[in-house]
Amino acid sequence: MAGLIVKSPYLKCGGGSSVSGYLRYIGTRERVEILPDGRPPTRKQEQLITKLVKDFPNSKELDEYLDYAEKPTKANASAFITRVLEENWAQVQQSEGYMKYIATRPRAERLGDHGLFGDEDGVDLTKAMEELDQYTGNVWTHILSLKREDAARLGYDNAKAWMNLLRANRNDIAAAMNIPPNHFRWYAAFHDEGKHPHVHMMAWSTVPGEAYLTREGIRKIKSQLTNQIFKQEMLHTYEQKSQSRDELVREARRAIRRLTREMAQSICSAPEIGQKMEHLATQLETVKGKKSYGYLPKSVKKTVDEVVDRLEELPVVRECYEQWCILQNEVDSYYHDKPREKKKLSQEKEFRQIKNAVIQEAERIRLGEITFEDADLTSHDEPEQLRGESYDCWELRQSIRDDSLPLADRDRAAEELERLAEQDDTHAQYLMGQLYRDGPLLIPDSRKAKHWLTQSANQGLPEAQYALGKLLLSDDTEVRDPEEGIRWLKEAAENGNQWAAYRLGKEYLTGEVVTQDASKAVAWFTLSAEAGNQYAQYLLGKLYLTGQGVTHDQTQAMDWFSRSAAQGNQYAQFFLEQRNNLRTPSVMLAVTHLLYHMSRIFETRSLSQSSAGLHVDRKLRRRIQEKKIAMGHKPDDHEEEQNQGSMVMGGM
Numbered sequence: 001m002a003g004l005i006v007k008s009p010y011l012k013c014g015g016g017s018s019v020s021g022y023l024r025y026i027g028t029r030e031r032v033e034i035l036p037d038g039r040p041p042t043r044k045q046e047q048l049i050t051k052l053v054k055d056f057p058n059s060k061e062l063d064e065y066l067d068y069a070e071k072p073t074k075a076n077a078s079a080f081i082t083r084v085l086e087e088n089w090a091q092v093q094q095s096e097g098y099m100k101y102i103a104t105r106p107r108a109e110r111l112g113d114h115g116l117f118g119d120e121d122g123v124d125l126t127k128a129m130e131e132l133d134q135y136t137g138n139v140w141t142h143i144l145s146l147k148r149e150d151a152a153r154l155g156y157d158n159a160k161a162w163m164n165l166l167r168a169n170r171n172d173i174a175a176a177m178n179i180p181p182n183h184f185r186w187y188a189a190f191h192d193e194g195k196h197p198h199v200h201m202m203a204w205s206t207v208p209g210e211a212y213l214t215r216e217g218i219r220k221i222k223s224q225l226t227n228q229i230f231k232q233e234m235l236h237t238y239e240q241k242s243q244s245r246d247e248l249v250r251e252a253r254r255a256i257r258r259l260t261r262e263m264a265q266s267i268c269s270a271p272e273i274g275q276k277m278e279h280l281a282t283q284l285e286t287v288k289g290k291k292s293y294g295y296l297p298k299s300v301k302k303t304v305d306e307v308v309d310r311l312e313e314l315p316v317v318r319e320c321y322e323q324w325c326i327l328q329n330e331v332d333s334y335y336h337d338k339p340r341e342k343k344k345l346s347q348e349k350e351f352r353q354i355k356n357a358v359i360q361e362a363e364r365i366r367l368g369e370i371t372f373e374d375a376d377l378t379s380h381d382e383p384e385q386l387r388g389e390s391y392d393c394w395e396l397r398q399s400i401r402d403d404s405l406p407l408a409d410r411d412r413a414a415e416e417l418e419r420l421a422e423q424d425d426t427h428a429q430y431l432m433g434q435l436y437r438d439g440p441l442l443i444p445d446s447r448k449a450k451h452w453l454t455q456s457a458n459q460g461l462p463e464a465q466y467a468l469g470k471l472l473l474s475d476d477t478e479v480r481d482p483e484e485g486i487r488w489l490k491e492a493a494e495n496g497n498q499w500a501a502y503r504l505g506k507e508y509l510t511g512e513v514v515t516q517d518a519s520k521a522v523a524w525f526t527l528s529a530e531a532g533n534q535y536a537q538y539l540l541g542k543l544y545l546t547g548q549g550v551t552h553d554q555t556q557a558m559d560w561f562s563r564s565a566a567q568g569n570q571y572a573q574f575f576l577e578q579r580n581n582l583r584t585p586s587v588m589l590a591v592t593h594l595l596y597h598m599s600r601i602f603e604t605r606s607l608s609q610s611s612a613g614l615h616v617d618r619k620l621r622r623r624i625q626e627k628k629i630a631m632g633h634k635p636d637d638h639e640e641e642q643n644q645g646s647m648v649m650g651g652m
Contacts, residue, residue, distance in 0.1 A: 041077035049077060052084045055091070059084045063147075067195055079194030086200065087143060115189045117163045119170065128187055137208030140177065144225065145198035154229055159190035162199045165228055172224045176217040179205040253327060256606040259320040263599035266316060267574045268591045273310045274583070277590045279303060280358070281366040291363060293355040307358045308346035311594060320602050321345055327606060350605055357597035364593075365586045370509055370542065371593065373571045374535045381499040382434070386463060389427045392420060397431055400441060414441055421452060429456035430464040437471060446471070446479045457488060465492035466500040473513060482513040493527065501528035502536045509539075509549075518549025529560065537564035538572045542585050545575070554582070 041049075049068070052059055059065055064080040116123040132139065144162075151157040156165070166173070166188055174184035188201040205211040280303045289295055293304060311317050329340050345351060364371065385394070399405060399413035414435065421428040433453035435442045450471060456464035465488050472485030486507065492500035505524035508517045522543060528536035537560045543550055544557035558579060564572035571589075578588065 039074045041072055041074050045074065045077040045081065048081055052081065056084055056088050059087075063196060064194065075194065079196070082193065083196070086141075115159060116187050117159065117189070118185075118187045119167065123187060131185075132202075135204065135208065137204060138211065139202055139204040140211070140213055142173075142201040142203060142221070143198055144201065145196045146229075148195045148197060151197045156229060157192060157197055162188070162190050165225065166199070166201065169224055169228060173203065173221055176220040176224070177203060177205075177211045177213050178217070179203075179211045183207050183210060253606055255323045256320055256327070256602060259316055259323065260599040260603045260606075263316050263320065263595045263602070266592065266595050267570055268314065268595055269574075269578060269588060270310070270314065270591045273307060273591050273594075274587045276303060276307050276310065277358075277362050277365060278584075278587055280307065280362040284359070284362055284366050291359055293352065293359060296359075304355050304358050305346040307594075308354055309344060311354075311591070311598070312345040314591075314595075317345070317595070317598065320598075324602060324606060351601060353601050354594075354598055357594060357601070361586075361590050361593050361597075365584070365590060368546075368548075369586065370539075370546075370548065371586065371589065372506060372535070372539065373589070375596075377535060382463060382467060386427055386430070386461075390420075390425060393417070393425055393427045393431065396420065396428075400431075400435070410441055421455070424455075424459075426456045426459040426461050426464070429453070429459070430461055430467070433464065433467060433471075437467075446474075446476045450479045457491070460495070462492045462495040462497040462500070465489075465495065466497045466503075469500060470503070473507075486514055493524065496531070498528045498531035498533040498536070501525075501531070502533050502539075505536060505539065518543075522549040529563070532567075534564045534567040534569045534572070537561075537567075538569050541572060541575060545582065545585060554579075 053065075059080075062080065062083055064076070064083045068076040068080045116125060116128065118128075146154075146156055148157075155161050166186070170184060170186065171181045173186075174181050177184075183205045184203070185206055186201060186203040188199050190199050191197065203211075280300070283300045283303060284291055287296060287300060293301065296304070312321060325340065325342050345354070363369075389397075396413045396417045400410055400417065402410070417428050417435075418432055421432045429452045433449045433451075433456060436445045436452065437449035438444065450468070453464050453468040453471060457468045469485045469487075469489035469492060471479055472481045472488065474480060486504070489500045489504050489507075493504055501524045505521045505528060507514050507521075508524060509521035510516070522540070525536045525540050525543070529540050541557045541560035541564065544553045544560065546552070550556075558576065561572040561575050565576055574592075575582070575585070575588075582588075
């Protein structure tokens with residue numbers, strides 16, 4: 001597999017320790033002589049290799065060692081020895097035996113001539129060594145290596161190409177090492193050696209103690225340089241060359257989309273998971289402070305992990321995770337020589353959000369919170385056509401919503417509709433409010449939406465009153481007015497709008513914008529349910545099942561579930577099917593809610609999170625998050641990438 005190999009050990013300066021010798025070594029050594037006749041290694045080489053493998057066991061993982069083991073020649077032995085010495089310089093320079101070998105090996109250095117390069121042309125080796133002799137901080141020794149065939153094919157078999165590459169990306173390397181660009185110092189040299197031509201790069205900050213390099217930093221350096229080295233080839237591969245691979249990626253993504261849809265629509269009863277969720281809810285009662293995974297005691301974390309492990313056993317989750325692993329391995333193939341290790345879902349960092357989703361649902365169980373399962377409500381709570389609508393308004397509405405018409409024609413229809421609204425046509429006013437609220441034909445403008453909906457609502461149109469109530473209860477700070485929103489919902493409900501009555505029931509049940517009152521919630525739900533609203537019927541079934549706001553009555557509950565199920569409500573049907581095994585509704589629906597959460601998380605993660613830069617940069621995501629918070633959105637969880645928000649199944 002083609003790829004860039006990056007190693008980044010560091011050397012400590014100060015306290016009598018100097019790294020200038022390493023600088024001279026990488027700048028003056030000549031490449032190892034390659035012997036085409038394949039002569040066997042010398043006894044001295046064999047002895048040294050035995051010692052190196054003993055002193056540095058990880059060296060057996062190097063490609064050079066594999067080459068030597070496969071074909072023990074003098075050239076392969078020399079290439080392996082050189083690589084191990086270079087990667088372990090800090091230990092090597094303390095060993096007299098190793099230093100003696102370096103000093104006496106053939107063509108160890110060319111005094112007076114070197115191959116160093118940096119930000120400036122014509123590096124002065126003596127001055128550079130003096131600079132390092134006076135330095136007291138850490139110096140990182142990056143080793144950047146390509147396979148011979150890749151270097152030749154891509155044009156990185158010469159010093160100039162590497163010099164241009166490192167100069168072009170020096171600021172990104174500095175950022176990965178947490179060094180300001182103006183404090184970044186570096187020198188490098190290209191070694192055209194063996195099967196793995198490579199570059200040695202020494203990098204540090206002019207401010208000792210400022211720089212630090214993490215695993216993530218090394219990954220960023222590798223990612224940035226890999227992008228540049230393989231850029232054209234990767235584009236060609238993704239777009240044209242590797243059609244079978246691309247099709248596999250596309251198929252994996254199609255499979256994930258199919259599975260996430262199935263997951264989101266699944267209603268699943270898994271008693272074992274339900275029991276663990278109840279246990280977790282009990283454990284959370286004793287947890288003080290923030291209830292998110294990173295803050296939980298180990299015993300509680302263990303329960304969360306167990307829930308995720310059980311969820312992974314569900315066929316739809318297992319298959320979706322399998323497809324995700326296939327996708328990631330394909331996308332990451334240019335960045336990792338080894339396939340991604342498949343971990344348990346609970347241990348995969350990319351899916352940490354699932355753990356907080358589990359905690360969130362357990363908290364719902366603990367607090368006895370009611371859920372509504374009405375995610376699809378918005379598709380039909382506002383009718384397409386209204387009774388009493390004028391023919392002119394109807395005709396203009398048809399033109400506006402006809403995507404097959406030229407945009408200019410639809411714009412003209414919108415202008416005509418606005419003129420009709422200005423003539424006090426209540427249905428035109430209602431439609432104008434919708435257009436300014438939703439777009440996209442008109443640029444969304446909540447103030448204008450409020451204006452036109454108010455005009456229509458004042459003329460007594462229940463649908464406009466309902467839409468206005470929703471708008472005033474929305475999170476849009478420009479128009480939000482909860483008290484006025486509730487007033488308009490009541491007006492709409494009293495005028496026969498079943499959706500307004502249902503929304504009022506939800507508001508009184510949750511108590512977010514009005515004083516919580518279960519009896520009032522039941523009254524509004526009943527008004528809506530008797531008008532035929534399947535969601536209100538379903539909610540009444542749950543309330544009678546739990547005894548919230550009403551006397552516990554399983555017969556009444558089943559009656560309302562039956563009415564709702566007859567209209568196609570699958571959640572009501574679920575409770576009917578489980579009538580002989582009924583438990584707390586929040587427990588029975590916990591797995592279903594978690595599957596819904598997981599469908600969103602899997603769908604998000606099916607977009608590449610690889611080093612290829614196909615995902616949104618984390619810093620950019622943070623800036624976006626900050627802007628959202630400034631606009632009034634609630635801040636996300638403290639943990640990285642915890643942008644899951646509220647349960648969409650909760651509806652309006």
